[in-house]
Amino acid sequence: MSTPRTDRTIALLETLEKGAAAKVQANLNSMAPDLFDTLLGFGLVDVLDRPGIDLRTREMLTVAALTAMGTAPEQLEFHIRAALNTGVTREEIVEILLQIAVYAGVPACINGVAAARKAFEAHGI
């Protein structure tokens, strides 16, 4: 059953990457029927969709946080692609990764470079 909240979650996810919503929804809802709504309704509708910071800057912040944490390489790769899709440039991504070397160490940055390489290739840049 579709609700306005689910629809908005899907629309936001499609803004981050065209084609992502169906895959993420299938992945999560195969675990529990409402997992997509509970997790991504919170993350996307309740938080990322708020005014105050534009989506482009929010994706930069997410790339910074996930690079620093170092525990979610696939989500980092997704959010580098999402950052590119919302207008962040290749050069800005590299600057973020380098900046994180200062705060979380050189290995975190080099892991970020590996994720960025795949994301840049997917974008043909």
Add this chain to the structure above:
Amino acid sequence: MSTPRTDRTIALLETLEKGAAAKVQANLNSMAPDLFDTLLGFGLVDVLDRPGIDLRTREMLTVAALTAMGTAPEQLEFHIRAALNTGVTREEIVEILLQIAVYAGVPACINGVAAARKAFEAHGI
């Protein structure tokens, strides 16, 4: 002995917070005479001072990363003050903290709120 690199490190640190340079320099150089130059020359002159992302946005990225990591509450508090000093608004800081709840969990966000409370009080906002 002062070098152009040390001078630039000090100038950047003073941009982040007036009066910080003398304290940080004394703190680090009491450990080893060149620790300030080695660590903060790298972090500030070699990285933060690069073009590509403006200092205001860089401080937002640092607040996001340190909130997500959760291991440096005093540096987080410093960088929230530095973010305010470079033009980030109180509202933007709160949005960053909330966004990090999505990526690093609610406790990381609540720790960020504690750091922000002190930083906002120091700024009288």
Add this chain to the structure above:
Amino acid sequence: MSTPRTDRTIALLETLEKGAAAKVQANLNSMAPDLFDTLLGFGLVDVLDRPGIDLRTREMLTVAALTAMGTAPEQLEFHIRAALNTGVTREEIVEILLQIAVYAGVPACINGVAAARKAFEAHGI
């Protein structure tokens, strides 16, 4: 303005610790007027209140997770008290802390012991 969701969030927080809701609500809403609802509505109503695992066991899981992460000592102390309030015994708390030594190391366990000592004292046990 009160909504059924806010009311349920408050009721759940009061179950975890009597008197907690007013403090947490004031703390978060001083940052942004809807921060309490957004963060704790998600954490408590959307997640902890779900059937499938009883609240007592959920608090044991939270104590395990926060002890392993080691980045939120005050929330760990709160959740040890909340665990006691939902029927977890002092002995079970100690067993959880010891078990986390296996998975996250002895220092994480010893930090947990420090949090438990304060929580046990608050409960007079």
Add this chain to the structure above:
Amino acid sequence: MSTPRTDRTIALLETLEKGAAAKVQANLNSMAPDLFDTLLGFGLVDVLDRPGIDLRTREMLTVAALTAMGTAPEQLEFHIRAALNTGVTREEIVEILLQIAVYAGVPACINGVAAARKAFEAHGI
């Protein structure tokens, strides 16, 4: 040479997953002849085998901790299978993963979903 402690370590590991003991013992003892006894004697005999919390609940706690930490995806997958083997249900696993989203963030939960998918497939559920 077999000792009662080694025998008990093996028995406990076989309870977690039939066939695991020989593989883990070979893996660790190829590094140092007593690594299996030192590490898993501690983890399994000295800690997991203690009374106070039953093995089924202990596996739920381990799944919570490893999902929150996010640094050991293979051990997480093993412990999801071990949880199923000690009586934890598929539904309870999913609830644990969702609960960890609150405390360690959505990416930690999604990494847990990836580990659970493999474990559920191995169990044909």
Add this chain to the structure above:
Amino acid sequence: MSTPRTDRTIALLETLEKGAAAKVQANLNSMAPDLFDTLLGFGLVDVLDRPGIDLRTREMLTVAALTAMGTAPEQLEFHIRAALNTGVTREEIVEILLQIAVYAGVPACINGVAAARKAFEAHGI
């Protein structure tokens, strides 16, 4: 009741810092009567007391690991004092902290400097 293993644990802890054993034993055993033996028997007798690496180098490794993790500032301070007590020099400690800036970031190093300052003061150096 004293056993040779408990005695050896106490002796090793006293080598790390004179007077530490009684305090640590009281702290842990107030939680569970055998917590000291279980945790520190493993950490000190089963691991640190092994040949292959001398205790002085082992303390350097522990300082490196705890500085990088950033979640146990009090244990880090203890192990900096223990490192000094087993022959590590003040200069070596500072070099370790600086090296960790490369691998875990500048804030981890600065947290280490704060712990080292207290440890150096306790040693009057």
Add this chain to the structure above:
Amino acid sequence: MSTPRTDRTIALLETLEKGAAAKVQANLNSMAPDLFDTLLGFGLVDVLDRPGIDLRTREMLTVAALTAMGTAPEQLEFHIRAALNTGVTREEIVEILLQIAVYAGVPACINGVAAARKAFEAHGI
């Protein structure tokens, strides 16, 4: 353009592993033309090349830190090979991994064993 600093960075990286410099330089500079110099000039020339601790001991410290952090398995594998190349023995590597089990948990150690297995195979030991 080659500078004395770049030359020294390359020489140090070749000491850690013959053939590494060209690969790392190509990897990083494909992101930004000066990324290799900025990151590894800091890490290798400004920090690792300092007197006070010999390179062999420094690689032991790096193996300890990366095993404890658990977020950079490929860099850990590289540094285990680098440790072997600077004179650390197979036995010492295993002792470091076991010691980290005490401070960061058994899964961190087992991840380290997986990295060590690959590094030992690459060295034919």
